[in-house]
Amino acid sequence: MSGAGDDASSPTLIIEGCAIATVDADGTEYASGYVVVNCGVITAIGPGSAPRPVSAGPAAPAPRIVDGSGCLLTPGLVNTHHHLYQWIFRGLAQDATLFGWLTELYPRWARIDEEAVYTAAQAGLGWLALTGCTTSSDHHYLFPRGSGDLLGATIEAARRIGLRFDPTRGSMDRGASAGGLPPDGVVEDIDAALAASQEAIGRHHDPRPGSLTRIGLAPCSPFSVSSELMVRTAELARAGGVRLHTHLAETADEEEFCLAEHGCTPAEYAESLGWLGPDVWLAHCVHLNDNAVKRLAATGTGTAHCPSSNARLGSGLAPVKSLIDSGAPVGLGVDGAASQEAGMLVEELRSALYLSRLRAGTAEPDQALDARGALRIGTIGGARLLGRADEIGSLEPGKYADLALWRLDGLGHADIADPVAALVLGPPAPLKLLAVHGRTVVEDGELRTADAARLAREARAASRRMMDGSRP
Known part of the structure; x- marks a missing residue:
């Protein structure tokens, strides 16, 4: 397999001596195994030590060999739902539920x-990289008048950090004066939103x-978007x-809201609009009845599960x-x-895993996720939602080398014999290596594509500017 971003001049990457969860x-798992990467693609994986490549001549770059002792190798994590602009609005409305x-x-985001x-x-993408994510979606639906190229800004940031990026051009056309939740100043009219969406496809x-x-393409929600849009x-x-x-x-x-406004549940409303299908993924899906679950399954509609946000x-x-x-x-978001x-x-x-067990309780423990199930939705599950399951999300020959090599030999993990359980149930594990398309993004816990301290300083300054309402 070859594809966009391949670099034929890059040296072969060999990671060996690590536990591997291929997903x-x-x-398939290996207690001690190896992976070989050429030109951004996994070419071999298995137990034991890696076979050494035959030299292509004195001018060929020597392979890069990474000792994975004490580590677990997994596919890079896939984030299927985010709002990156919110990174500089953290810590607000701490005790509110969604509508509040x-x-x-909204007035601050404006x-x-x-x-x-x-x-x-x-900042958000750099932090995702430092914590094991190689692919992220983003749902940007807020376009205040005169605010500039906001979608383009997120795409440029992803290129700088080096993550695989599937942004969505969102939209809202139903402001407060039309019975929606957002202020009128942050919504668009239908024709403008559709024109911008068409431009986003053609340009990016x-x-x-x-x-x-x-x-x-991603209209925001039933309470901020018209049926027509x-x-x-x-x-x-x-x-x-x-x-x-x-x-x-x-x-x-x-x-x-949906029952009062449309006379049906949110899932029934989505289906009536043609919004169920294998090309659709929905964020949250907390309140689904049994029939809705069956309809999502029958139509191949995906769910981006966001457990911490749902709890917050x-x-x-x-x-x-x-x-x-x-x-x-x-997938996970x-x-x-x-x-x-x-x-x-x-x-x-x-x-x-925890919230699944809370929902199942003691009466139905078999209705809860286990550690490997959690890893699966965080990797190949997310790749499936984004239509990339044949490219990423598992460690297999022919797939692109989006890899996370987690250190599990420190105080927080070393006494947990099952490496997958150590990763999922233990504290956040540090990264020895994170690669996207075979290229190093994080190494030995440090972001290699940008200065993390600078990102933090700039994010702090931007947050203060947003809080006092000034613009450059």
């Missing part, structure tokens, strides 16, 4: 501009195998060959195990940093 269809939280934050979004996105979407940037966006996305994303069934308030906002316990058991695609300040996808593995 392939058979759940949005009401407090101040964002291109510089602030670029700064926030760099790269459909080539292994591409680093793919666009989706939902339907026309779906038509536009399908004509352009891109995926669809939105929030759905996040809270009981949303269900009450008191939204509820999503039926994740029921979705998985029914065959519906499920950190959600916006304003409702999940930690922003660490590796922590979502544990949160997903």
Whole structure:
């Protein structure tokens, strides 16, 4: 396999001596094994020591060999739902549920501009990389008038940090004067939103195998978007060959809103608009009845499970195990940093397991995730949601080398014999190496593509500027 971003001049990468969880269809694991990467693609994986490549001549670069002793190698984590601009709005509305939280934050978010979004996105993506994420989506739906190229700012930030990036061009057309939740000043009219969505596909979407940037379209939610915009966006996305994303069934308030406004549940509303299907993934899906679970499974509609955000906002316990058991695609998301300040996808593995067990209780323990199930939705599950399951999400020959090599030999993990349990149930593990398409992004716990201290300083300054309402 070759694809966008391949570098034929890069040396062969060999990682060996580590435990490996491939997360392939058979759940193959090795207590001590190796992986070989050429030109950004996994070419071999197995137990024991790696075979040494035959020299291609004196001018050929020597292979890079990484000693993985004391480490666990997994696919890089895949983040399927985020709002990167929120990184500079953390710590606000600490005790609010979703509608109150949005009401407090919308006026602050109305101040964002291109510089602030670029700064926030760099910080958020840098932190995702430092905590094991190699691919991230982003749902940017807020476009205050005169704020600049906000979507482009997130894409440029991802290129700088070096993550694989699947941003979505969001939209809102239903402001407070039309019965929606957001202030009128942050919504667009339908034609403007659709024109900008079309432009985003033409300007940024790269459909080539292994591409680093793919666009989706993502009207925000039932309480901020009209039915017309939902339907026309779906038509536009399908004509352009891109995926669809939105929030759905996040809270009981949303269900009450849909019942009063549309006479049906959020899932029924989405289906009536043509918003269920294998090209759709929905954020949260906390409040689903049994029929909704079956419909998502039957249509191949994905769910981005955001356990920590759901807990932070008191939204509820999503039926994740029921979705998985029914065959519906499920991935993980950190959600916006304003409702999940930690922003660490590796922590979502544990949160997903814990909340699943809370939902199952003691009466149905078999209806809860286990450690490997949590790792699966955080890797190949997320790749499936983004339409990338044949490229990333598991460690197999022919897939792109998006890898996370976790150190498990320190005080926080060393006495847990099962390395997958150590990763999922233990404290966040430090990274020895994170690679995207075979290229190093994090090494020995340090971000190699940007200065993390500078990102922190710039994010702090941008946050202060947003809080006092000034623009450059």
